[in-house]
Amino acid sequence: MVKKIFAKGFIYLMLLLMYAPIILLIIFSFVEFDHIDFRQLVSGENINFNLYKELFTGEDGETVVQAFKNTLLVAVVSAMVSTILGTFAAIGMYYSGKKMRKAYEIGGQIPILNPEIITALSLTILFVFVGIQFNFITLLIGHVVLTIPFVVLSILPKLKQMDNNIYEAALDLGAKPSKALTKIIIPQIMPGILSGFILAVTLSLDDYIITAFTRNNSFVTLSTYVYGVTSKRGAIPPTLRALTTIIVVVTLIVLLIINFTSGKKPMKKRGTRV
């Protein structure tokens, strides 16, 4: 009994440590006060949505809205590109024989373990070396490089779970290799592709290092905006509490979607046929 209480207590303690800062942040995003002060919270005064209003309508309002748009644009486009590339890469790796597959898998994991700063720096050096101006495309390339290994990593297990003979079965029934790929292999690994895409979106959303190195300075994303205002003014502007809460909520929603799609097969239409 004591053991059980202890075990449970430990889990709760861990969860508290992990989530307390975030919960605190969310609570204080509704408190219109410059400092984090418990007396203010207890008194019940100034509890409202003003920080959110100010975030979008204050002096930085336009920049924030633009940063939101830019971040979403980069996240969605780069995730789409890396999902397409990553899917074909994973399929290619899977069907390239046991020895080569192992080599590719190890090679593909190095960028994941590599500190991001190294990826960012080397990309910068590459762009300078080739002589490309930093613009939206370089930023996109940076994010694709960042997210591709994760896409591959979420698709490979789905390929391994597949029946070995399934591709051959499609050929056997008269499908050309291209048909077998689009009609059988891709639908079979769809859950992996979807979670790879969502993973890529979330990674891109909150990325700072690669963004900072590969963007054009006039291009503001949420992470660069936050970093900019905190480093410029010294004190953390209270509106950031509202901004970060929004990011947390968005991430939470995405996380729920990931767990939902990878746990279950996608719903199928049960059509009527002639």
Added chain:
Amino acid sequence: MKNSNKIIELKNICKEYDGVLAVDNFNLYVKKGEFVTFLGPSGCGKTTTLRMIAGFEMPTSGVILLNGEDISKLPPYERPVNTVFQRYALFTHMDVYDNIAFGLKLKKIKYTYVDKKGVTKEKYRKYTNEEIDEKVRKALKIVDLEEFEYRDVATLSGGQQQRIAIARAIVNEPQILLLDEPLGALDLKMRKEMQEELKAMHKKLGITFIYVTHDQEEALTMSDTIVVMKDGMIQQIGTPEDIYNEPKNAFVADFIGESNIYSATMVGDKMVRFINHNFVCVDEFELHEKVDVVIRPEDIILGNENEGMVNGKLISKTFKGVHYEYVMMVGRNEVVIQTTDNFEINKIASISIDPFNIHIMKKEFTVNKYSDAWIDKNNNVVISEEPFECDITQLVPGSHVDEEGYVVDQHGIKYDFTDADVIAEISLKDIEVIDNEEDGIVSGEIVSIIYKGDHYQIIVRTEEDEDFVIDTEYTWNEFDKVSVKVDPKKIKLTLKAEVKEYVKD
């Protein structure tokens, strides 16, 4: 197109993987409507052969003729054959209907029509939805799963999934249906049921079936023709009766059904000696020829002491449902007997064997012969890349080896046999098997064990793919890692070239 009823013919098919022959000179033809089974232990090349017919593997050499036309280079999607896979390989993201209709939706059918000018023309079209619908329903009816159209394949049992896999293949009306151990994943009862159903289906559809299995009972029950394979080579082709009653060699006899196998010698005209007794037989072999003899346990008649041809002591008795299985010791040889009669154990009884039930086979191995052996600079013979000590003086009569390692004959002529190509022969009895992989000269894996009454004949295969066939009294297990050792005096060497070419001047 040739005028014959051979639907498919495989000619001199070889398949090599990284220098290892998986299928070795495979020759076979299958008649239209036949049920042919490739039978053999795992790794015998049966699945590889099937995959070459399906088009998933290309033969390294040889041709595959379908109705007389070479199809060996065609991709699988252009061959009019369909496959049922061992693990079903169903498309789990589709329902039953879409799985079965998959092939139909892709198919283009030829049809002729008369255009406005009255000219008959040929065109291709796809099946209409109604046609697909009808064919799918018919296929589901054949596999006894009507009303299952819209079920999710993942919700079906193993047996049902296998039926869907069969329906998905036969709905395309293939000329040949290939089945790769299709019942391997099912439990025993289900397997028996499906065997009967597949047989009935074969009769009803009239499609040629090529079936792969390692289960000899399955092969015997279902097939018109059985192809027994081992090490990529065909051992025997025949009807189930042929294979069972007239096995070509000890491997086939041992693999199909239970059997007593003995080393024997022909001692007279239609007279063979084994277990220390002479038996009358019906097969004619040369006098004094060493042969293998196989007798099925159910063909031995057990009787009271002195009633039969040979007496022996019954040492064990097992009730097997329909019959009893006895083991009798005749001298040092074990004889397995199956009979419904009840005898007392630990008593002397006798056996007699009808001459027709003594099946005599040519001996597969009489000696280990290594025709690509050579002599190294230490006067050892190299077999399977390992040096074996040997008596090099046998190459030159009356010679000896001097301090420098040269062979010197009576007249003082020196010979240098370094790098000489020789044929090395070692008798089956002269090879010693050692449990420890390091202690022998060359190590390998036991790939075959056949019990021959009073000893085992085992085959040790080395990493270099060289075989050592060994007669031993000791029990080993298949896949044991062992090493072998040979008494240097027991290796017989023959030079490939003339001895004078090795004279040292």
